Amino acid sequence: MVTLRNLALTMLAVAWIAPCIDQARGATPSADSLFSQSIVETLNREFSAPGVSFLLLDAHTGQLVASRWEHPEIPIPMGSLAKPFTALAYGEHHGYRFPTHTCHGTASGCWRPQGHGTLNLTSAITYSCNSYFRALAANLDREEVSATASRFGLESPDDGTSGPALAGLGGDWRTSPEHMAMAYVGLLRHRDDPTIAQILDGMAASARLGTAAEVDRALSFKYALAKTGTAPCTHSSHAPGDGFTLAMFPADAPRVVLLVRVHGVPGAEAAKTAGKMLRRIEN
Secondary structure, three states: OOOHHHHHHHHHHHHHOHHHHHHHHHOOOOOOOOOOHHHHHHHHHHOOOOOEEEEEEEOOOOOEEEEEOOOOOOOEEOHHHHHHHHHHHHHHHOOOOOOOEEEOHHHHOOOOOOOOEEEOHHHHHHOOOHHHHHHHHOOOOHHHHHHHHHHOOOOOOOOOOOHHHHHOOOOOOEEOHHHHHHHHHHHHHOOOOHHHHHHHHHHHHHHHHOOOHHHHHHOOOOOOEEEEEEEOOOOOOOOOOEEEEEEEEOOOOOOEEEEEEEEOOOHHHHHHHHHHHHHHHHO
16 A cells, blocks of 8 residues: 555655666766776776676766676566665665574574574674574565665565565565666765664775685775675576675775676675775775
């Protein structure tokens, strides 16, 4: 049922995110003031392996700078890249008070068998803890998550989606790569929001020592913000899963948003490719 509140959120999303999505979709990949043509050509040449897809956006305008992704407008599962938006939905419906949670590993549904111990929101983002986000999603419904997703220009979870799928686990929440990249641009534009600040702190720690640690490991002078994800494979040559990394660089004042997918590997492995790409940009 459409409520005045949901209608207002939808109108806000159109005013806030949609123009930038249209700009990114309509842009021809080209160098702008941030990049020389040689850098764009380098990325396209050095990262042309069949299993690698990427989108590179200007973090300020959302304009597409370089791309190697077939049909980035088609929704696909993107795994834990959805977790920040699950957290925002939870905050909006629980007074922005986030729980402290103890992850017991396999016993509590986490990808790390031995668990992560006691976590808050920031550390849960750092280590992409499935147990923590299962706990958040258990206290949300599809409509609540959909309202937040729409505000950031993301597709809503499928009808009937509930539980862990509302945190991007499994394949029931699909969103297009171009929308996901722009949603993270939206996080940057509202980084003064206390909840978003916690998420970005978690992304900084993830790139430094968490699931995306290969990103900062590849860099020489500056650090990045990063989030990893692993999702069911959607390639014609099927693999158990695909790895995703969303990186924003440099961490203190991001100029670029890079979304990378690597076929047949987990997100932590995709972070290696993202780090190498940022290293070429850094140089």
